[in-house]
Structures are given as C-alpha cells and as structure tokens.
Amino acid sequence: MANLLVTGGAGFIGGNFVHYWAKAHPGDSIVVLDCLTYAGNRSTIAGVEQAELVVGDIRDTALVEKLLAEHSISTLVHFAAESHVDRSISGPDAFIDTNILGTNSLLKAARKVWLDTGSGTPHRFHHISTDEVFGSLGPHDPAFSETTAYAPNSPYSASKAASDHLVRAYHHTFGLEVTTTNCSNNYGPYQYPEKLIPLFLLNALHGRNLPIYGDGMNVRDWLHVEDHCRGIEAALARGKPGETYNIGGGEELPNMAVIDRICAEVDRAFAEIDGLAQRFPDAPAAKGRPTAELKTFVTDRAGHDRRYAIDETKARAELGYVPAHDFESGLAGTLRWYLDNEAWWRPLVRA
Numbered sequence: 001m002a003n004l005l006v007t008g009g010a011g012f013i014g015g016n017f018v019h020y021w022a023k024a025h026p027g028d029s030i031v032v033l034d035c036l037t038y039a040g041n042r043s044t045i046a047g048v049e050q051a052e053l054v055v056g057d058i059r060d061t062a063l064v065e066k067l068l069a070e071h072s073i074s075t076l077v078h079f080a081a082e083s084h085v086d087r088s089i090s091g092p093d094a095f096i097d098t099n100i101l102g103t104n105s106l107l108k109a110a111r112k113v114w115l116d117t118g119s120g121t122p123h124r125f126h127h128i129s130t131d132e133v134f135g136s137l138g139p140h141d142p143a144f145s146e147t148t149a150y151a152p153n154s155p156y157s158a159s160k161a162a163s164d165h166l167v168r169a170y171h172h173t174f175g176l177e178v179t180t181t182n183c184s185n186n187y188g189p190y191q192y193p194e195k196l197i198p199l200f201l202l203n204a205l206h207g208r209n210l211p212i213y214g215d216g217m218n219v220r221d222w223l224h225v226e227d228h229c230r231g232i233e234a235a236l237a238r239g240k241p242g243e244t245y246n247i248g249g250g251e252e253l254p255n256m257a258v259i260d261r262i263c264a265e266v267d268r269a270f271a272e273i274d275g276l277a278q279r280f281p282d283a284p285a286a287k288g289r290p291t292a293e294l295k296t297f298v299t300d301r302a303g304h305d306r307r308y309a310i311d312e313t314k315a316r317a318e319l320g321y322v323p324a325h326d327f328e329s330g331l332a333g334t335l336r337w338y339l340d341n342e343a344w345w346r347p348l349v350r351a
C-alpha cells in the first residue's frame with residue numbers, strides 16, 4: 001500500500017493516471033492537488049473512490065508540505081502545468097509561474113518533509129516532462145534520446161526545460177530521489193478540446209473548419225495516454241533515482257496523416273453508428289459528405305518546431321516499457337470515447 005500525491009490530477013494525463021493507478025493498485029490512496037485552471041475538470045476523476053481532490057496551487061509550498069506530511073505521502077507524481085504551446089506564445093508569464101516556480105515549490109516541500117524533517121523517509125518525486133525540450137529535428141536527424149542536448153524553442157518548452165533542470169539539481173545537490181519521463185504527444189479520453197485530436201474530432205462533429213497550421217507536414221510521435229500511464233508506472237517501479245526516460249508511442253506521423261485519419265474515422269462512425277446524423281446534423285458526414293471538406297490551411301504557429309521523434313530504447317531496456325496501442329485503433333477508441341461522453345465535453349465547447 002502506498003499513498004500518492006498527484007499534482008494536476010484533474011487534467012488530461014493526470015486524470016487518466018488517477019484512473020489507471022486506482023484500477024491497477026486498488027489498495028493505494030491518492031491525493032490529487034489541482035487548482036482547476038480552465039484545463040482542470042473535477043468531473044474527470046469524480047468517480048474514483050480512492051482519490052481525494054484538494055483544490056489548491058502547487059505554488060503554495062506550505063499546503064504541499066502539509067499534504068505530504070499529513071497523508072504520509074511516499075510518491076509524488078507531478079503533472080500540473082500550463083501545457084498548451086499556443087497559450088505560451090500569447091501569454092508566457094503563467095508558464096513561468098506554474099511550470100518553473102510551481103515545480104520549485106514542490107521540490108522545496110519534498111526536500112523539507114522527506115529529507116530534512118523525515119530524515120530520509122523512502123520517497124520518490126516523479127516529474128512529467130516533454131520531448132519538446134529537445135527542440136526541433138530535421139527530416140533525417142536521429143530521434144531524441146535521453147542524452148540529446150536541450151534546445152527548447154517555445155516559452156512552453158523553455159519553462160518545462162527549466163523545471164527538468166531544477167528536478168535534476170535537487171537530486172544532485174540534495175539527494176532527493178527523483179525520476180523524470182519525457183514523453184511525446186499524448187491522445188486519449190478527457191483531453192481538453194484545444195489540442196489537435198479532440199479539437200478536430202469535435203469540430204468535425206459540428207461542421208466547423210479543421211485549421212491546419214502551415215503545410216500540415218510537421219511531424220510528431222503519438223502516444224496513447226494509457227501507454228504513457230504504464231510508462232510512468234514502470235518508471236516508478238524500476239526507474240533509478242536521478243535518471244530520465246523517454247516515453248513514446250512508436251507512431252511518428254505528419255499532422256496531415258493524423259488529420260486524414262480523423263476524417264476517415266468520423267466518416268466511418270457516421271456510416272456505422274445509428275443516430276449520429278441526428279445528434280450532429282451539422283457534420284458533413286451527416287449529409288453524406290466527406291469530413292475532409294472541412295480542412296482549412298491557416299497561418300503557421302510562430303516558431304513551430306518541424307519534427308519531434310523519440311527514441312525509447314532506454315525505457316524499453318531498463319523499465320520493460322512497451323506501448324500497447326497502435327495509432328489507428330487508439331484514435332478510433334478515442335473518437336468512440338468522445339461520442340459516448342458528450343456530457344464531459346459539452347460544457348467546454350462553444351454552442
């Protein structure tokens with residue numbers, strides 16, 4: 001039995017992790033610390049009996065110390081962040097505040113409770129980071145490995161890179177037992193509909209344009225969120241303190257291929273599932289037309305990284321991590337989840 005503190009557990013990946021962990025470790029108890037920004041949603045974890053939501057800010061160091069001590073937390077899994085690159089371009093400050101100062105606050109609290117007061121209580125601080133800290137790859141460059149030099153290009157990735165360095169420094173300087181995973185683009189249930197896959201799925205259902213940045217040929221690796229959760233679980237079980245591990249989905253795809261697959265899946269769903277045309281009458285597919293007619297090219301994101309690719313050899317060899325989902329069936333399952341859970345996303349999209 002263990003007691004976990006999960007920051008950002010009402011967000012997309014953190015929420016999926018809470019569901020995953022509760023099912024896989026029914027004897028454990030989970031405290032979720034989340035301040036419920038626009039991206040946090042208490043309904044994401046409402047049904048998980050083992051999880052208690054504390055609405056609070058990771059920058060509140062005293063609150064974090066209190067939670068660690070009072071709940072005898074041995075494992076802290078840190079997801080909380082400002083996570084959307086476009087928002088970091090229009091307003092970087094929140095990214096510096098939450099991602100850098102927030103991570104520092106957690107590290108300070110963990111150091112005090114686990115090392116100073118607790119005299120070295122067995123513990124683990126696991127930090128969730130991104131492949132974006134490594135910068136942008138050319139078409140023939142080798143994939144990012146754990147030893148690739150950091151070269152973050154957006155305010156988002158720069159703030160995550162800074163937090164990664166702080167986590168590393170707390171291990172090196174103070175002996176805090178930390179691990180970090182750098183993952184690729186996640187997709188799956190409970191993702192806020194500003195990110196590519198849920199945005200395009202829901203736009204397609206409502207007959208709204210599918211806005212494609214630039215030429216649509218930016219490349220990303222796609223990781224099903226459940227595989228990511230399994231990777232984190234493996235890092236907690238078998239990761240070595242001080243180490244970092246890349247977690248990928250083994251699915252490197254240009255955005256256009258992702259978008260074409262979304263269009264094909266939506267068309268297929270309307271052909272196969274009764275009643276969808278009545279529920280979503282504005283969808284082209286409801287009128288027998290291809291969803292692809294909604295594709296629209298828009299001005300590229302400023303500083304848009306061209307390609308990310310992830311080499312997860314170390315996680316496979318040292319953690320036994322192997323992604324289980326292929327993109328095609330993972331995407332079909334994700335669409336199905338959004339169709340079956342309209343009550344979750346309806347309040348988040350414009351009428």
Ligand code: NAD
Binds near residue numbers: 008039185186
């Ligand atoms: P998200 O935006 O869906 O959720 C973030 C959560 O953090 C929200 O519930 C929000 O309310 C909470 N939060 C934000 N600021 C907070 C604060 N100051 N105090 C307490 N809670 C706060 O993000 P996500 O997509 O689930 O990403 C989770 C983590 O994974 C982030 O650290 C992100 O950088 C990283 N990551 C995400 C992806 C991806 O594809 N989504 C890829 C790589 C890495």
